[in-house]
Amino acid sequence: SSSSTTIVDNNNSGSNTGSSQSITLNFTPKSFGENIDCSSVITGFGLDGQDTVQMQDLRFYVSDVVVTSSNGQSESLALVSNEFQYADETGSVSLIDFTDVVTGYCAQSSSGTARTNSQITGTTTLSDVAQVDFTIGVPQAMMKEITASYTTEDAPTPLNEMFWSWASGYRHFVFNFGVLNAASDEGSGAVHIGSRNCVDAAATALADKESCEFVNNPQISLSNFNPSTDVITVNLDALFNGVSFVQEVSSESDHMSMDMSSDEMSMTGTTRPGVSCHSAPAESQPDCAPIFNNFGLSLSDGTANAANNSVFQFETAY
Template identity: 25%
Template sequence: MKLLHLIKISIVSVFLFGFVSCDIISEPSDNQTLALLALALPQSVNLEFEALVNGQKITSGTNTLSDSRSVQFRDFRLYISEVKFVRADGSTADVSLSTDNVWQANGVSLVDLETYRTTETNIKVNGSVPIGSYTGIQFTVGVPAALNHLNSTNQSSPLNIGSMYWSWTGGYKHANIEFSYNGTDWTSLHLGSTTCSGAPNYGNCSKKFRAIILLSGQVNVSNQKISLDVDKLLTGHTYGAMGMCMPGTGAPCDSLVQAFGMNISNGAMDSSITQRFFSLR
């Protein structure tokens, strides 16, 4: 991808040089046009997601949290969509996600960070964005509302995975994280849209529970790591009677939903709740 990108830039640069050199007197408008053409060139996007426990990548066995608790995982998957890079003035540039019909399709990518439920993992989100200087990144954890109630049995991967589909009234599981502190009692955090109506497709969900994550800082478009801090996700959570954690199920699940920065009552992002799960690395 990087080689192809360099070749594209070289070809266009030669063309632009020739165009300018043949015009002895270049009008200001011509220079502006050439500048816009250069800015329109896409550059490759390569995001790499990693889940960390006490600063270390999660393993398939026992992991030790910073508070000395042990934790194991049997699922750690998230849908990522609506990726944008943020400029210094606050404007954004949309990332066009590539399509492989395995991990990415229809502008949606599936990040899979463990191997208990699946034999393969995927830490990459790939695509392209216009060349520019960016000071942040924004993405959504979840499937876009327009795609959330598709028939998963006839979709391209990764939207055809039955274990990532919640129900016909809720659509996909935007995030599916299952963990245990003792290897016996499992907590399943399933984030998905709720309070959906409009049979038979149930596309009108008043509580979307799609986390919009904004991370500020110097970003490397072609090679940027994004960390998921498990210690911060599990802050304030202890295993209780509620092993199935879905939005609206109450304590001890509420703290898990709030780690994404979402309001547990209406399923929207809440400016009074700082998401604590994701960070640039």
């Protein structure tokens, strides 16, 4: 083949061993190089570096993992079947969930789930792994199949959570958190990366098309990666690079202002600490512009470039 990367199957000879070996991909959240969890007070954000984040709910899907050997042969990682991993003819997906609902600030979450998982387990016939590539989120073909075939009550785990609302499409990456500024003013944050404009005339996502208008699946490529010694890091300092941590107060977000008209509200110029990105255009959600850029996503068309991702990296940990 003229291609530098050859997809091998289990019947080929080459660098594959002919028998499967187990591979585990470990994930961890970090910020400015420090490990973080539900009890962490995470500092250094905002334009003045004085804003603080308290993690409440952080989870995301990882799909279509491809492993590559040191001599350039690649194959899809065959997922082990468990409650956090699902595969069918449309692809494979795993759920990473760093946050429970009882520990530290995560006990304040109104959206989180009790179960946690920080690893993907699968098998490969390659004799070694030197690179891993994957997508953040649910593949479009899988989204189409799941929303057409199931309801919220019977959708297979882990695809029974993380949708915007049932059958309108999936969120791929969800991060909800508390915010404090230097003056100890309290606010909240939400970063929800998901597919948009998935529903046309039909009420079900992708019922009458193959892809959402804005797919918004970040692509990750980690070379010189050794799953035996390296951990994949989700870096909040990179995620929030360029984010102001200042929100305009609106009647929807501040009950103190419920008695004011929208015209009056727009003239007050009141702000509070916070972050808001629900994968909408920057005109309505300015925080999405830097956040999408940090994920390597185009806000204008929903395409991804792995070379521009700074949120997902890796480091030697073992």
